[in-house]
Amino acid sequence: MIVFDLKCGGGHVFEAWFGSSVAYEDQRVAGQVRCPMCDSGDVTKALMAPAIAAKGNRKPDAPTPGAIKAVMQRLASQQAEALKTSEWVGTAFAERARAMHLGEEKQATIHGQTSVADAKALVDEGVPIAPLLPTAAPKTLN
Incomplete structure (x- = not known):
């Protein structure tokens, strides 16, 4: 056909x-x-574009170190901007995030510290969280 x-x-x-x-x-x-x-x-x-399949053994080009550095710098910059309006809650992060998720506490943008186990539990409970880059990242990537 x-x-x-x-x-x-x-x-x-x-x-x-x-x-x-x-x-x-x-x-x-x-x-x-x-x-x-x-x-x-x-x-x-009508004019048709030929359907040419990519070679099966071809791997995508790996990103260059410069491209990785640029992406990391952009992420670090965006994170720094977001942290300006975020409240530091220290080791109470998991407790505060869960309380906000359950409606027990007023919604706010927070950041802090938690264990890997507590972070996994928050994700399993549907609490929207995201890890942060190390805070020194914007300075060390130059």
């Missing part, structure tokens, strides 16, 4: 399947290929 993009004289573009290029040509000449939108028999092949 082969698929062609076809175009009628009215400008409608549509797709049709044929057994072969010869089958398409035979059906077109016999007036059997018609536009499904306007029923025009004035149908020709």
